[in-house]
Amino acid sequence: MLVNKKIIMRLLQYKNVLSRLKKLGFIKIFSDNIADSSGTTPAQVRKDFSVYGISGSKRGGYNIDELIIELNKILGKDKITSVIVIGAGNLGAALINYKFFEKENIKIIAGFDIDSKKINESAPTPIYHLDKMAEFIKKNNIRIAVITTPHIAAQQITDTLIEAGIKGILNFSPAQIKGPEEVIIQDIHLQTELESLIYFVNAAKKERP
Amino acid sequence: MLVNKKIIMRLLQYKNVLSRLKKLGFIKIFSDNIADSSGTTPAQVRKDFSVYGISGSKRGGYNIDELIIELNKILGKDKITSVIVIGAGNLGAALINYKFFEKENIKIIAGFDIDSKKINESAPTPIYHLDKMAEFIKKNNIRIAVITTPHIAAQQITDTLIEAGIKGILNFSPAQIKGPEEVIIQDIHLQTELESLIYFVNAAKKERP
DNA sequence: TAGATTGTTAATCGATTAACAATC
DNA sequence: TAGATTGTTAATCGATTAACAATC
Numbered sequence: 001m002l003v004n005k006k007i008i009m010r011l012l013q014y015k016n017v018l019s020r021l022k023k024l025g026f027i028k029i030f031s032d033n034i035a036d037s038s039g040t041t042p043a044q045v046r047k048d049f050s051v052y053g054i055s056g057s058k059r060g061g062y063n064i065d066e067l068i069i070e071l072n073k074i075l076g077k078d079k080i081t082s083v084i085v086i087g088a089g090n091l092g093a094a095l096i097n098y099k100f101f102e103k104e105n106i107k108i109i110a111g112f113d114i115d116s117k118k119i120n121e122s123a124p125t126p127i128y129h130l131d132k133m134a135e136f137i138k139k140n141n142i143r144i145a146v147i148t149t150p151h152i153a154a155q156q157i158t159d160t161l162i163e164a165g166i167k168g169i170l171n172f173s174p175a176q177i178k179g180p181e182e183v184i185i186q187d188i189h190l191q192t193e194l195e196s197l198i199y200f201v202n203a204a205k206k207e208r209p
Numbered sequence: 210m211l212v213n214k215k216i217i218m219r220l221l222q223y224k225n226v227l228s229r230l231k232k233l234g235f236i237k238i239f240s241d242n243i244a245d246s247s248g249t250t251p252a253q254v255r256k257d258f259s260v261y262g263i264s265g266s267k268r269g270g271y272n273i274d275e276l277i278i279e280l281n282k283i284l285g286k287d288k289i290t291s292v293i294v295i296g297a298g299n300l301g302a303a304l305i306n307y308k309f310f311e312k313e314n315i316k317i318i319a320g321f322d323i324d325s326k327k328i329n330e331s332a333p334t335p336i337y338h339l340d341k342m343a344e345f346i347k348k349n350n351i352r353i354a355v356i357t358t359p360h361i362a363a364q365q366i367t368d369t370l371i372e373a374g375i376k377g378i379l380n381f382s383p384a385q386i387k388g389p390e391e392v393i394i395q396d397i398h399l400q401t402e403l404e405s406l407i408y409f410v411n412a413a414k415k416e417r418p
Numbered sequence: 419t420a421g422a423t424t425g426t427t428a429a430t431c432g433a434t435t436a437a438c439a440a441t442c
Numbered sequence: 443t444a445g446a447t448t449g450t451t452a453a454t455c456g457a458t459t460a461a462c463a464a465t466c
Contacts, residue, residue, distance in 0.1 A: 094303035168410035
């Protein structure tokens with residue numbers, strides 16, 4: 001499944017970077033500029049564009065408005081996607097209140113938790129009890145869920161989510177959750193990311209003390 | 210730099226998975242078990258072990274205790290690493306209060322923010338004003354920082370961090386921050402991750418509607 | 419024009435997978 | 443022993459990079 005995740009991640013990154021460069025007043029842009037502000041190389045940028053049939057003008061670079069439109073078309077960023085968050089602990093609550101998503105047509109419309117202290121059905125983004133999750137997904141036709149629960153709960157919640165119709169899961173729990181092939185599961189292991197950073201810093205220190 | 214990030218991420222994952230399997234009572238373990246609970250393949254597990262000189266016994270698999278010890282040795286998980294978090298907004302506050310790190314010898318010892326409302330120097334993990342950051346880093350010999358500030362502030366904070374002695378940065382801001390080659394910068398683009406998940410779910414829907 | 423940049427092909431590089439001999 | 447699993451080599455696969463002709 002994740003065959004071309006890397007290229008899609010880069011295209012999304014280009015799109016996000018271009019919006020910012022546009023705000024700064026850029027009208028024309030070169031593969032070199034894009035690469036620099038996306039953390040990749042000009043050759044990579046041109047290659048990615050080539051694969052998806054995006055072309056600029058030789059010598060003149062790319063028109064930033066046209067580029068953004070083309071990327072948005074490829075990336076299907078035309079309609080709003082509703083997302084729910086399972087687990088309203090520290091991380092879950094943070095994501096629920098994260099403002100950056102809405103700009104990109106992503107709307108977190110509800111949170112769910114098993115702890116009655118966390119529940120607040122009248123908040124701007126309501127937090128419901130886990131019991132109401134399956135029904136909510138079906139009623140609102142939700143396809144995407146974010147899991148921020150502890151390890152122990154993750155697989156059971158995954159099963160319920162998929163049963164109710166969820167097709168994509170962003171998993172922040174350390175659990176290796178499993179589902180049928182057609183459901184897409186992407187993991188973000190915060191702990192492992194931080195551990196690997198520490199590893200490489202220590203390794204570099206050993207090399208040149 | 211990130212040459213072998215993938216293999217280190219997997220070794221860390223194995224280690225984390227093994228601790229859990231140990232708690233479940235496993236004494237011997239096979240590459241097959243490890244692969245299954247880490248989301249990889251048995252061949253990959255054996256290959257990774259082979260690269261780092263870890264061996265088990267043919268037919269008998271691996272002794273879980275010995276394996277954990279070897280992995281911890283390779284991964285340098287013997288001493289506690291202190292980490293600071295810059296930005297005490299939703300995400301920053303969540304990470305500061307995230308309990309899962311401490312088990313892995315990672316201690317978040319302070320947060321920093323520019324907003325005086327966020328400051329609380331007497332909290333269990335104190336939040337200081339940004340002005341005190343450089344001095345704090347030097348005084349406490351901090352090497353690792355996590356950035357959760359908005360885009361606009363990220364590069365300037367990065368410069369200050371590096372100037373003060375930080376060697377590794379985990380960057381949650383959407384900015385492409387830059388530093389000297391010897392400083393390790395790892396990005397986690399939450400927005401892009403979620404967008405890519407949505408992309409693939411939509412793409413799959415088109416394939417089989 | 420001269421110089422710079424695109425677009426694409428071919429070469430390289432590295433990581434994963436397959437396969438299987440060794441052996442417990 | 444027979445069967446299962448490791449450890450390692452070779453084959454495959456895919457992604458990145460280099461190079462350069464086309465051309466604005």
